[in-house]
Amino acid sequence: MEPNATQQTIYHQRIDTVIAYVRTHLEEDLSLETLAAVAGFSPFHFHRLFKAITNETINELTNRLRLERAAALLRAIPTLSITDAAFACGFNSIAVFSRAFKKRYGIPASQWDRQQPLKNSKIGQLSEAFPRYTLENLSEWANAGCLQVQQRALPAQRLAYIRVYDSYSHYERITQAYEQLLTWYEQRGGRLADTTLYGMSQDDPEITPRALCRFDWCLSVPTDWIAEGAVNVVDFSACQVAAIHCHGDIYQEDRALQFLFRYWLPRSKYQPANLPTMEIYRRQPVELGWEIYDMDCAVPIELL
Template sequence: MENQLYRTRINKALKYMGEHLSEEITISHLADAAHFSPFHFQRIYKALQSETPYDTILRLRLEKSVFLLKHYRSKPIAEVAFESGFSSIENFSRQFKKRFAVSPSAFRKDKELQKSRIYQEQNEYDFYYTIEESRREGVREFPVTIEQVEGTPIALVRAFFGADGSGLLESYHHLMEWGEKRGFRLRGERCRFGMSIDDPDVTPVGLYRYDFALAVDRGTEGEGIVEIGEIPAGAYVTLHCEGTITDVAQAWDYLYQVWLPESTYLPLHYPAIEEFVKGPEEIGWEKFDIKCRILVRKGESL
């Protein structure tokens, strides 16, 4: 059984990476963030993450660059490289092509490639296989609104997908039990959330992170693997979806492949949010009733 204290500390290192991708990140920085000795941090990190800290940093920087190339099409590639934390455009281009077998400029031009899970192997246990199947059915249209959302303090538990999609149920139930003991609201709108920390089109399944979150009172303190954060106030592109995992996948495809590119809004670098209107306690895990939300700002037409 994984040590919860170690997992909580490694999560702090991951959080530090995400917040400082455009800066130099050293083992000392990460060890300090995780409250581990630098002499032991790398071995502990690799034991829990199955990759080295520098592997993770490179992967996250490449994922951020994919996000920028997809959604900020007028941004120069050199700027994408530096914002993603690469020391030079040459280094960025080399690492991007090594990972994805295509140059950044070619990726930006190829919209079909942008819709795919970039050169990742599929297998019969791949949680995202059903999502890939849904894409073959064509992109459906959904009604979309822009909603102004107030900031919401949240408690969250991070789930790491296993190769078979495991890891979700345990994390969700842990958070719900934690919230119930403290008297927080567990049903209805604006109380239960899910957030994709990584891009499922880029991140290997076993490394994909998903946060379950619960609205809490401001000033609430975390405990163990339960951390405290906040969903920021702002304008959110919002799509209400009811149906199966295939319907949810098609809803996200519509937002990212059709609605956003044709709009005058730019997605901000904050995780996509799934707000559970009804949760598994009410409708099980086979059906979904969620609001898909993306934090945006007004910008040029893409």
């Protein structure tokens, strides 16, 4: 029997809801029963369904997200101890964290280079598409005022989104999803002048294997709009962001993100919030031919 497309979409939307829940409750006890209830599936069958859709078990996903969050905190906060990072992300002992970290990245957490997290790690065996700037480069740009960081508040809003998987290996999926989302929005009477386009990177390619990285195209929509087909909706909480305006090719975005994570954050009174890195577009990428971009590269932040 051929699967019904609508039924497939419902399954994927429920699993996405679980993943979002795990990401925002990493410090809690994430039992099978709790996550099955979030998904609206029977606990008896949930583990099998989750594995079939994500290609990861629930425990694998939970451990991976906890490790990636801990790694992100260690990178952004040079003074943070390994023990504090482990407990903040839901590990109940430093021994469990240490074993999991070494298994994941191939090196002990104590030997992990916080400035160059890919160096000598198993994740780093993948080829890198972007240059790695030195701290001297970043310091020179800061002193010259080349990269201006602005802090501002983003309001709470409902976002309609389409998720793209493994976008680093399949760039065409990015443009296809963008076109699909805009078509859906305009068919429902939406005007581009009334919305904001966001690109949200749910995972960090310096910490997460690129085949597992997820990217969301999002449009702000009225609060009564609901999910439909491949388009899901989420109520995004208000947050503070540190942002750099980027006008140029995609390398400008990478430079801005390296500056924010490797230079600005460690010297600020902030840490990255448990929210995705985002692109806030000033102009639609299709207007500029997908070669030049006009956007703010933003990292959600919270006080240390």
